[in-house]
Amino acid sequence: MEKVPAIEAKNISKTFHISEDSHNTVKHRLFNLFNPPRAKKVEAIKNMDFAVYKGECIGLLGRNGCGKSTLVRLLAGVYPTDTGQINIHGTTLLMNLGVGMSHQLTARENIYVSASVLGLKIKEIDNIFDKIVDFAELREFIDTKIKYFSSGMVARLGFSIAVNAGADIMFLDEIFAVGDMKFQEKAVKVFESSWIEGKTVILVSHSMDVIKKYCSRTAFMKNGSLVFFGETEEAIDMYVKDNHE
Amino acid sequence: MIFSVLGDWFSRSNKFERLWLLAKIEFKLRYYENKLGLFWALLKPLMDIVIYYTVFNVILNQQIPGFASYLFIGLILWNFFVESTTGTIQILNTKKYLYEYSNMNKLEIYIATLFSTTIGFFFNFLMFLLFYNFMEPASKGTDIYSLWIVPIFFNMFILSLGFSLILSNIYIIAKDINQVWQVLVQFLFFLSPIFYKLEIFTKALPSMTYANPVAGIIINARMVMIEGKTPHLKLLAFDLAYAFAFLILGLYLLNKLGSKAAEKL
Numbered sequence: 001m002e003k004v005p006a007i008e009a010k011n012i013s014k015t016f017h018i019s020e021d022s023h024n025t026v027k028h029r030l031f032n033l034f035n036p037p038r039a040k041k042v043e044a045i046k047n048m049d050f051a052v053y054k055g056e057c058i059g060l061l062g063r064n065g066c067g068k069s070t071l072v073r074l075l076a077g078v079y080p081t082d083t084g085q086i087n088i089h090g091t092t093l094l095m096n097l098g099v100g101m102s103h104q105l106t107a108r109e110n111i112y113v114s115a116s117v118l119g120l121k122i123k124e125i126d127n128i129f130d131k132i133v134d135f136a137e138l139r140e141f142i143d144t145k146i147k148y149f150s151s152g153m154v155a156r157l158g159f160s161i162a163v164n165a166g167a168d169i170m171f172l173d174e175i176f177a178v179g180d181m182k183f184q185e186k187a188v189k190v191f192e193s194s195w196i197e198g199k200t201v202i203l204v205s206h207s208m209d210v211i212k213k214y215c216s217r218t219a220f221m222k223n224g225s226l227v228f229f230g231e232t233e234e235a236i237d238m239y240v241k242d243n244h245e
Numbered sequence: 246m247i248f249s250v251l252g253d254w255f256s257r258s259n260k261f262e263r264l265w266l267l268a269k270i271e272f273k274l275r276y277y278e279n280k281l282g283l284f285w286a287l288l289k290p291l292m293d294i295v296i297y298y299t300v301f302n303v304i305l306n307q308q309i310p311g312f313a314s315y316l317f318i319g320l321i322l323w324n325f326f327v328e329s330t331t332g333t334i335q336i337l338n339t340k341k342y343l344y345e346y347s348n349m350n351k352l353e354i355y356i357a358t359l360f361s362t363t364i365g366f367f368f369n370f371l372m373f374l375l376f377y378n379f380m381e382p383a384s385k386g387t388d389i390y391s392l393w394i395v396p397i398f399f400n401m402f403i404l405s406l407g408f409s410l411i412l413s414n415i416y417i418i419a420k421d422i423n424q425v426w427q428v429l430v431q432f433l434f435f436l437s438p439i440f441y442k443l444e445i446f447t448k449a450l451p452s453m454t455y456a457n458p459v460a461g462i463i464i465n466a467r468m469v470m471i472e473g474k475t476p477h478l479k480l481l482a483f484d485l486a487y488a489f490a491f492l493i494l495g496l497y498l499l500n501k502l503g504s505k506a507a508e509k510l
Contacts, residue, residue: 073507076347077347078345078346078348079508080504091347091348092348093347100341100342100343100345109270113343116263117343118347
């Protein structure tokens with residue numbers, strides 16, 4: 001079967017310019033008007049090329065600060081790259097603790113807005129609305145603004161929207177840490193039954209079991225470089241070795 | 246770029262639904278959150294009219310026939326411009342939740358917000374029509390020439406969208422634009438023929454009719470709504486060119502600076 005690309009990244013890199021704001025007082029600012037704060041360069045992603053194909057579940061491994069989250073943001077089209085280009089074929093959803101929601105809106109409004117941003121038509125949202133509400137266990141609070149929700153409730157709602165509405169390409173950053181144990185079990189079940197089939201998934205996790213179970217190919221990153229991209233077992237070995245260095 | 250964006254919208258019909266959904270929610274947030282609700286949106290131009298009428302017609306005795314209607318149409322167009330620009334300077338910050346988790350086109354956020362301001366303008370315009378046709382003693386009534394208000398408002402919409410894009414994208418690198426724009430907008434207010442007699446305005450500031458795009462739009466709106474004439478076509482063409490030039494600059498900035506909004510804001 002011919003492989004259809006979902007994401008193609010060519011020669012991409014990303015550097016952050018972080019300014020060290022030492023002029024904290026009005027006096028400092030006035031006396032240093034023409035002396036801007038120093039900027040520090042952080043090479044978050046060093047030159048890399050790769051492709052992710054439709055329907056694949058890709059793992060992303062690496063120690064904290066190695067550039068996983070930046071890479072995910074670049075691939076989701078949230079951050080622009082400094083060099084090279086990324087072709088994204090379809091809608092993307094970057095998900096860590098849920099999807100983006102406004103605290104000024106009610107749960108109902110957030111469901112409609114978020115699902116619409118993910119590419120669904122209003123009729124399609126009407127059809128899955130009850131499923132989202134029941135999955136999040138928030139029926140009683142559906143017309144309450146989410147600023148009154150607990151963090152767990154917000155996370156459950158965000159997760160439920162993402163689970164049921166989904167995007168063509170899903171970026172899951174440690175998502176199995178959402179909610180209590182009962183909710184986590186439900187999340188894993190939905191993940192296995194609906195996402196793993198048909199959707200393109202990029203999974204960021206420190207859990208070797210999760211990566212081993214779901215990912216056909218895995219990338220291993222170190223200090224902003226893509227060290228390896230291929231067999232999951234091999235990537236896990238490299239990651240484990242790196243942790244013991 | 247504009248055509249590719251528009252083509253993309255047409256091919257994916259859910260974008261129209263999304264624009265309307267976001268506009269409705271924005272409108273609700275703006276007006277339904279307060280005690281006075283939508284009533285305030287209707288009350289505000291009326292209160293402005295009372296203030297300016299008292300100052301310029303009663304105290305300064307400007308002798309403009311149908312001054313209340315003259316003020317009304319000028320003020321609702323001006324208010325649309327101010328709400329669409331001042332009200333959206335921080336839009337990439339306040340609406341971050343819409344684009345920081347997905348590859349949603351940011352231009353949609355602007356258009357939806359301006360749609361919501363257009364709904365407010367629509368109610369104000371309806372009040373103007375009622376006032377002008379039933380309460381204004383000097384009224385000539387609306388006629389076929391009044392339909393010219395559609396392209397004139399379109400002109401105002403594009404101009405406001407252009408300014409909104411420029412200001413909000415500059416905000417990413419210079420937050421001070423908020424304060425600077427407040428001063429500039431006040432200056433622009435006094436450089437527009439909102440409450441002056443047109444003859445006084447053109448005599449004192451002859452170049453402003455063409456140099457200030459808002460002035461041209463207000464002058465043309467009065468010509469079609471109050472004087473029952475065709476608009477000044479050269480002025481309309483000039484203002485449309487202005488609006489599209491600002492829009493192109495705004496889109497350029499959105500592409501250049503706006504793409505970094507998620508990491509900078």
